[in-house]
Amino acid sequence: MAEQNIDKPGRQRAIAARKAAREAAQGVGVKSKAKNVKGKNSNKPGQPAANKAGNNQVNPVTRAKKPAPKIQRDKFALKLNTSRPKAHLLEQLRKYEPWGHRIDFSNGVSTMDVGHRTPFSENPTQKAHLAFSNIPTGDLRGKRILDIGCNSGYSSIYAATQFGMRPTGIDVNPRHIEVSTMLSNMADIKAEFKLGDAETYVESEQFDVVFHFGTLYHLPNPLLSLASTYENLVPGGWVAVETQIYEGADKNQCYFMHMHNNDHTNFWALSRHVMQNYMEFIGFQNFKEILRVTPKAMEVDGMHRTISIAQKAPN
Numbered sequence: 001m002a003e004q005n006i007d008k009p010g011r012q013r014a015i016a017a018r019k020a021a022r023e024a025a026q027g028v029g030v031k032s033k034a035k036n037v038k039g040k041n042s043n044k045p046g047q048p049a050a051n052k053a054g055n056n057q058v059n060p061v062t063r064a065k066k067p068a069p070k071i072q073r074d075k076f077a078l079k080l081n082t083s084r085p086k087a088h089l090l091e092q093l094r095k096y097e098p099w100g101h102r103i104d105f106s107n108g109v110s111t112m113d114v115g116h117r118t119p120f121s122e123n124p125t126q127k128a129h130l131a132f133s134n135i136p137t138g139d140l141r142g143k144r145i146l147d148i149g150c151n152s153g154y155s156s157i158y159a160a161t162q163f164g165m166r167p168t169g170i171d172v173n174p175r176h177i178e179v180s181t182m183l184s185n186m187a188d189i190k191a192e193f194k195l196g197d198a199e200t201y202v203e204s205e206q207f208d209v210v211f212h213f214g215t216l217y218h219l220p221n222p223l224l225s226l227a228s229t230y231e232n233l234v235p236g237g238w239v240a241v242e243t244q245i246y247e248g249a250d251k252n253q254c255y256f257m258h259m260h261n262n263d264h265t266n267f268w269a270l271s272r273h274v275m276q277n278y279m280e281f282i283g284f285q286n287f288k289e290i291l292r293v294t295p296k297a298m299e300v301d302g303m304h305r306t307i308s309i310a311q312k313a314p315n
């Protein structure tokens, strides 16, 4: 009896595995477990799945066991050294509740401990990390970075703590400027945060790097902002742009997304083609998309989130 109890699920697993292999070989989308089964060798409809060896047999059991890669929960939290007493720090953090991003201080205090909102990002420095991993800039120590739509200043502060850069963060929301300044003071970091408009802010040829994260699609005039960004960069400087893009049947078609999801701050999802071509028109070169993700909710609309980098022409 005991043996039967052990054997039954085993047999069922073997039957399910054989069925999944059969279906995968026939090019049928396999449900539930097959999610894992499809993996890298995912096949187009009507096309059999191929394994590494190039034949059409898959081993669904082995694949199913492979865990999906996961980011460690707080790997890209902003981590700050501070000499301020815990009580003082907590008092400051409480002033600016609710928090949207995870920031951990060396004395054990974290924005996790105070009021926070949903969605709450545990990994606010991830975009900056990815951009710095892809921009071939050499030594950045002492160089200037402009962080457009800086929010709570995490990308700027990360650029200062990790690369010794001199950040300037701009945002239209005074609350964000106050918070960014408070955080950089707490960690004794030299950074400048000020009110400024992404479309028109210009300090001509002053910045080696510009981060333009999560702000372009909030602008009524995104092309103007890309032109101002070009003006802000030193010759040979790099921009990293993270934005929402639209891919319809016509590559020249952009999407006016004002009030999309009932959000009055949404304006344009440019198509990748239009964004790249316009950037090249104003003088950018070496355009490269370094990340594209399509959250489930965006699939139906042809929307994607991308991060792209490009370089201002050197003199």
Ligand SMILES: C[S@@+](CC[C@H](N)C(=O)[O-])C[C@H]1O[C@@H](n2cnc3c(N)ncnc32)[C@H](O)[C@@H]1O
Residues within 6 Å of the ligand: 127, 148, 149, 150, 151, 152, 170, 171, 172, 173, 176, 196, 197, 198, 199, 212, 213, 214, 215, 218, 219
């Ligand atoms: C979605 S958040 C992105 C924040 C951050 N850059 C990031 O990627 O995590 C957009 C930010 O852009 C700011 N913003 C919106 N319109 C702006 C404008 N015209 N000029 C500067 N900042 C703006 C908002 O206040 C907000 O902080």
